[in-house]
Amino acid sequence: MLKPGTRLKSAVCDAEFMIIKAGDSDTLTCGGVALDESSDRLEGESDKMNGCLIGKRYINANESIEVLCVKTGEGSLYCNDEELMTKDTKKLPSSD
């Protein structure tokens, strides 16, 4: 189960993620390989290596899943075979 706050590592690159929101049965992959809490390095699928960027939030089309990238990597993030996209957020003026 992917609880909010869970930290996961890519098995194919340096990327790391933190779960903001996810369903019980969601499966996340990076570069085609399941995310893990360990750091074994495997070969990614070449068509799933478009990269992910630190500080970006990744969501699926219906926003049932949201993941924060906390370390940049070369793999791209998928949830249940759907490629996740970056969440566009309204830029707010700094209030602090």
Add this chain to the structure above:
Amino acid sequence: MNIALFLQMAAEACPDRPALTHDGKHYTYAQLFSAAKRAALHFSATNCKFVCLLDTSSPATPIALMGAAIAGIPYVPLNYRLSEEQITPLLDRINPAYLISGPRNETYDVDGWVVQNSADFLSDVLNGQEVEVTWHEDPSAVAVQLFTSGTTGIPKAALLRHEHLVSYILGSVEFMGALEDEAALVSVPPYHIAGISAAMSNIYACRRVVQLPDFDASAWLRLVADEGVTSAFVVPTMLTRIIKEIDAGKLDPKAFSSLMSIAYGGGKMPVPVIERALTLFPGVNFTNAYGLTETSSTIALLDPDDHRAAIDHDDTALRARLGSVGKPLPSVEIEVRDEDGRQVGPFESGEIYVRGPQVSGEYDGRSVLDADGWFPTRDAGYVDNDGYLFLSGRADDVIVRGGENISPGEIEDLLHQHPAIADTAAVGIPSEEWGEVIALTVVCATGQTITEDELRSHIREHLRSSRVPEAIHFASELPYNETGKLLRRVVREWFKADED
């Protein structure tokens, strides 16, 4: 989910960028993150249940905040200006603690506690080998505990959990959104929610923080010029003093041309002050931020475009927006409700309720959220036709005269526009006939005078006869606490003293 993730990400993305400037010394993100990890080890090695900072701003502020977060121990910054009589009962409520104190408060030494002065703490954590620490990752753990200022009674301990603070930052700040040469001047004290949010949001934006431990208008202006400060947060009293300093010294605002934006909040901003500020700093983006401790800081914003639209137009509705706190953040809902809990329409006054993932609404383990997650702010206000929120004061400050609810803000806003009046406060005092009547305190502008009769007829002419004060008191200044909150309790006592 842990607020220290913000510092880890900043140290990952830009390790060598300056994160903090204090007393002319710079610290990078990598240095702060290493120090926070060492601090977490120090805290975890003790049996402390709280990490308490009793000092002005210093590098110890972000390091203790983030170190405590990594260790999963609540961070409790206390007001270093409080008297021993006020501090002791607060310390009793955070037992046992790891206490980091500054020169003003070094006398505290509690049995079974680790007590360290800030300088020793800093030299311990800023030096040494890189350490690996196990992170505490429970999103519902308490990250920060802040004691409310206690202007109406015993201070309450507001609890902010990691999930609330993380939601606030992710929802309002873009990671690494700051350019390399940006610098934010932080002059709010560490024990104020604005101090907590300034530390977190500037770290997440990777913006250098320039600390000013004890606010002083000339020191503030000097730091802006010397450090090339690009943004700042101020409470209304600070902005008033900054303007006074510029006007009195006939300083050229061009000397402060690095300044791109100023955010203000923490109390009601008098419209003439913000108008003057907009004129003095035409190139600066002003943002009014409305928030509470219990909501992890900002919940509504009046943005720079709203400010410009207001100052550029003669249209009354647009112009009036300078007195507004703007619109809710995208992740926050706001409702105004009447005494029966029903939502009211535009321009109808009531109590402001707020809901969203950043809203904690919890004191000492007791939640005051209703069944649907709404937090009653105890702030009174209304929205206009376009959803802009206006505050009229604390719900507890409303004067009930013969069954009629009168907001002190209504009278104060009118008088703030009067050239002979520098500052003013309206409070309710007990009356046998009316239940409560209005008592007004007035501070005259330098070289100006106004009589009681002139005040009464001015109010009668512009408002209603029920708004005319029963008692009037002239004072040389009004009592504010150090973060700009008007102490109405003290003003009420003045009238009691007048009677005796």
